[in-house]
Amino acid sequence: MTVARDGTLLDRRRVELVGDGLPKLPHHSEGQGIPLDEAVELVERVRVSAERHAVLALYAVTTAVPRILGVALRKCQALPPTIAERIKDYRAQNVADWVMYRKALASAAEARGWPVHWYDAKSILESARQAVRVENLDSHFSRCGGPSGRL
Numbered sequence: 842m843t844v845a846r847d848g849t850l851l852d853r854r855r856v857e858l859v860g861d862g863l864p865k866l867p868h869h870s871e872g873q874g875i876p877l878d879e880a881v882e883l884v885e886r887v888r889v890s891a892e893r894h895a896v897l898a899l900y901a902v903t904t905a906v907p908r909i910l911g912v913a914l915r916k917c918q919a920l921p922p923t924i925a926e927r928i929k930d931y932r933a934q935n936v937a938d939w940v941m942y943r944k945a946l947a948s949a950a951e952a953r954g955w956p957v958h959w960y961d962a963k964s965i966l967e968s969a970r971q972a973v974r975v976e977n978l979d980s981h982f983s984r985c986g987g988p989s990g991r992l
Contacts, residue, residue, distance in 0.1 A: 843902060843909070848973025848974070851906045854898075854901070854902070854905075856894075858891040858894045858895055859887060860890040860894065863886060865938070868927050868928055868938050872934075877929075880928050881928070887938075888941055888945070891942055894945075895942075895948065896949045898946075910956075911955050912947070913960050914946060914959055915962050916960060916962070917940040918936050920940055
């Protein structure tokens with residue numbers, strides 16, 4: 842979702858960060874049933890795809906909303922330093938894919954000169970409600986063109 846400072850909905854789109862033929866959850870699913878070296882290579886292919894698609898997605902947003910002031914992304918959980926460790930560690934494999942996608946979006950935003958604001962999922966709805974000065978976000982966004990869904 843792209844919103845103006847006053848909370849007006851400017852753009853809303855689904856962004857696909859993985860190219861055709863690549864799995865969406867290589868750390869968690871597809872990387873689990875293959876040899877570790879193949880799993881690491883698979884994650885790397887997905888990461889490269891995610892970075893490329895993030896650049897394209899943010900470019901597409903600029904065609905609809907020419908002036909972007911920043912990007913807000915959910916804070917990333919700490920992970921083991923290597924892909925192999927992430928694949929082997931149960932907790933890490935459950936969040937590593939989402940962290941990879943957020944980092945791809947952050948990198949693409951930073952390359953455009955946009956600041957990246959990392960938010961805490963537990964407090965974001967209240968922060969957003971206060972920022973746009975409304976009592977109820979769902980009501981606000983339904984008047985702007987549909988339900989807000991998950992932020």
